[in-house]
Amino acid sequence: MGKMMSSLFRHPSGRIGLVIIGLYLLAAILGTLGLTPHDPLKLFAIDRLKAPSQTYWFGTDLLGRDAFSRLMVGIRQSMLIAFASVAIATIAGTIIGLLSAWWGGIWDGIFMRVMDVLLAFPAILLALLIIAIVGPGTMTSVAAIAIVYTPIFARVVRGPALSLKQRDFVDAARTFGSSQGYVLTRHLLLNLVAPLVVQVTLALAWALLTEAGLSFLGLGTQPPTPSLGLMLAESRNLMTHAPWLMIFPAVTIMLGILGFNLTGDALRDILDPRTQRREA
Amino acid sequence: MSYVVQRLLTFPLILLGVSILVFVAIRLVPGDAITAMLGTEAGLLTPVQRETLAAYFGIDQPIWAQYLRWLTGLFQGDLGISSIYGKPVLTVILERFPLTLQLSLMSMVIALSVGVPLGVLAASRNERPSDLVVRVLAMLGQSTPNFVVGILIIYVLSVFFGFVPAMGTFTPLFTDPLASIAQLIFPAITLGFAFAASVTRISRSAMLDVLSDDYVRTARSKGASPMSVIWHHALPNALIPVVTLSGVEFGYLLGGAVIVEQIFALPGLGRLVLDAITQRDYALVQGTVLFIAFNFLVVNLLVDLAYVALDPRIRIGRR
Numbered sequence: 401m402g403k404m405m406s407s408l409f410r411h412p413s414g415r416i417g418l419v420i421i422g423l424y425l426l427a428a429i430l431g432t433l434g435l436t437p438h439d440p441l442k443l444f445a446i447d448r449l450k451a452p453s454q455t456y457w458f459g460t461d462l463l464g465r466d467a468f469s470r471l472m473v474g475i476r477q478s479m480l481i482a483f484a485s486v487a488i489a490t491i492a493g494t495i496i497g498l499l500s501a502w503w504g505g506i507w508d509g510i511f512m513r514v515m516d517v518l519l520a521f522p523a524i525l526l527a528l529l530i531i532a533i534v535g536p537g538t539m540t541s542v543a544a545i546a547i548v549y550t551p552i553f554a555r556v557v558r559g560p561a562l563s564l565k566q567r568d569f570v571d572a573a574r575t576f577g578s579s580q581g582y583v584l585t586r587h588l589l590l591n592l593v594a595p596l597v598v599q600v601t602l603a604l605a606w607a608l609l610t611e612a613g614l615s616f617l618g619l620g621t622q623p624p625t626p627s628l629g630l631m632l633a634e635s636r637n638l639m640t641h642a643p644w645l646m647i648f649p650a651v652t653i654m655l656g657i658l659g660f661n662l663t664g665d666a667l668r669d670i671l672d673p674r675t676q677r678r679e680a
Numbered sequence: 681m682s683y684v685v686q687r688l689l690t691f692p693l694i695l696l697g698v699s700i701l702v703f704v705a706i707r708l709v710p711g712d713a714i715t716a717m718l719g720t721e722a723g724l725l726t727p728v729q730r731e732t733l734a735a736y737f738g739i740d741q742p743i744w745a746q747y748l749r750w751l752t753g754l755f756q757g758d759l760g761i762s763s764i765y766g767k768p769v770l771t772v773i774l775e776r777f778p779l780t781l782q783l784s785l786m787s788m789v790i791a792l793s794v795g796v797p798l799g800v801l802a803a804s805r806n807e808r809p810s811d812l813v814v815r816v817l818a819m820l821g822q823s824t825p826n827f828v829v830g831i832l833i834i835y836v837l838s839v840f841f842g843f844v845p846a847m848g849t850f851t852p853l854f855t856d857p858l859a860s861i862a863q864l865i866f867p868a869i870t871l872g873f874a875f876a877a878s879v880t881r882i883s884r885s886a887m888l889d890v891l892s893d894d895y896v897r898t899a900r901s902k903g904a905s906p907m908s909v910i911w912h913h914a915l916p917n918a919l920i921p922v923v924t925l926s927g928v929e930f931g932y933l934l935g936g937a938v939i940v941e942q943i944f945a946l947p948g949l950g951r952l953v954l955d956a957i958t959q960r961d962y963a964l965v966q967g968t969v970l971f972i973a974f975n976f977l978v979v980n981l982l983v984d985l986a987y988v989a990l991d992p993r994i995r996i997g998r999r
Contacts, residue, residue, distance in 0.1 A: 413819075513690065513693060513694065513697060514697070516690070516694045516697070517694055517697035517698050517701055518701075520694055520695075520697075520698050520973045520976060520977050521698075521969070521972075521973050521976070522931075522932045522935040522972065522976055524935075524938055524939075525935055525938075525953065525969060525972055525973075528938065528953060528954070528957055529702075529705055529957075529965070529969055530705075531957070532705075532709065532957040532960075532965055533705055533706075533708050533709050605823070609825050612825055612827075613825060613827060613938075613939055616827050616939060617938065617939060617942065617954065629827075632827070632828070632831065635831075636831060636834075636943075639831070639834075639835050639838070639839075640835075640838060640839055643835065643839075646831060646835060650828045650831065650832065653825060653828060654820075654823055654824050654825070654828055655823075657823040657824075657825070658819065658820065658823035661819065661822060661823050662819065665819075
């Protein structure tokens with residue numbers, strides 16, 4: 401792990417990506433602890449629509465709330481949803497993919513066809529369908545994004561797991577009596593860490609994007625909790641008068657996604673030497 | 681079993697699964713269908729009226745019987761009646777589809793005409809400044825959500841050019857082709873932005889792969905000009921992954937660009953889904969979701985078949 405981090409830091413885009421992720425995690429932690437410059441929900445009625453200044457670093461919105469503090473809490477909200485949903489998708493997808501490959505036969509057929517059905521929906525549509533059933537909210541966003549990405553992880557795991565299953569060391573382990581669980585976790589799962597790490601990082605970028613999209617539509621995080629997508633959506637009618645309300649959330653969303661994309665690409669370069677020279 | 685046959689056999693199976701999922705999902709919505717249909721007026725119904733209505737819509741039957749009835753309807757092109765529009769769901773969908781189709785095609789044209797040349801340029805100047813510039817741009821493009829692009833475009837247009845894109849209505853292509861294309865050009869650029877970035881990245885990496893192949897070296901050593909090597913020898917093979925990517929992306933776009941249609945107030949398929957969901961028109965949600973998933977599956981199937989046709993090495997097993 402430490403070795404991976406240091407080679408990631410030596411990779412040019414990995415370094416930029418890590419710095420961005422670090423800053424976002426810092427903002428998220430400070431936002432959670434309430435260490436924002438102002439109360440993100442407090443209305444400074446006389447300071448409505450103020451341009452960025454010493455007091456309000458990124459300006460204030462229509463209700464006089466501090467945009468910078470709201471962005472920090474928005475980042476926390478985005479990161480929370482992204483990490484929670486990707487964690488669920490990784491665990492569920494890995495279990496499904498592993499068992500599919502291990503059991504094979506009819507189970508493999510059933511599991512993978514169910515995954516195919518889920519993959520038949522464009523991601524945002526599946527998320528919207530889930531929101532239609534359960535109603536919008538933070539938990540719904542997490543569940544929706546998790547369900548969208550589970551089949552992707554199942555596929556990422558199943559392929560390599562199938563070929564690992566054929567390898568001699570797995571046979572050997574089974575012959576001298578290792579339990580199924582031991583072989584699955586020790587011999588299969590550990591060897592799948594590399595492709596999984598890359599996929600997790602890229603999925604985090606997509607989760608951030610999807611979360612921002614859902615909250616932009618008003619179907620993600622519900623007000624008054626600040627969210628990046630909603631801040632951007634609210635800025636639309638004010639963009640000519642208060643462009644800072646649009647620019648900062650837009651850049652915040654973009655940079656966050658960029659950070660995870662850069663890190664994911666760098667990880668792919670580092671972990672898979674074949675792609676080293678190709679990936680942009 | 682060959683890959684093509686396997687793919688064709690599982691297609692109806694997956695479609696059936698999709699229809700079950702959509703059907704069951706809509707029935708999971710809390711509250712009964714009659715209340716959903718009539719809203720507050722449902723409270724005025726007598727129990728007898730309720731039963732009559734339930735029998736009329738067939739919702740007094742067990743769920744599998746309802747599903748079979750719905751499925752039979754599907755085969756006859758009957759997706760039910762939309763409660764928002766008071767028209768058959770299929771009619772509403774087909775009214776919205778031309779815009780989405782045209783928008784998807786325009787975005788794809790933009791993405792390919794920007795992405796392929798940039799990717800080829802970057803690959804032929806590997807590790808030189810112009811390659812790095814293209815790679816940075818592509819990375820940025822891929823990390824920018826389309827609603828951010830859309831809002832920035834509207835901002836730049838309105839603040840610097842005093843121009844507001846036409847919104848709300850849509851001129852069909854065959855009524856007035858120029859007006860129609862002009863109306864969709866900014867939404868198409870918005871959607872084509874990230875798409876172009878992916879095309880750039882994939883054509884660059886595919887091109888680099890091909891450029892190191894033996895037959896390209898042969899072409900070079902027999903004295904073909906660098907231009908001819910790139911455009912005639914390498915590009916056709918490098919295009920295979922580009923075709924796959926564009927196909928899959930096109931399949932996504934056909935599902936309607938929910939967010940971009942919302943930003944530019946375009947009456948396409950994406951807006952329809954969103955309206956159906958927010959206004960709880962379940963027949964419409966069910967119909968549009970199924971329609972979109974069907975398109976998506978068909979496009980993906982075609983892409984896979986095209987892939988096999990273009991690259992005969994892939995005939996057996998899954999990718």
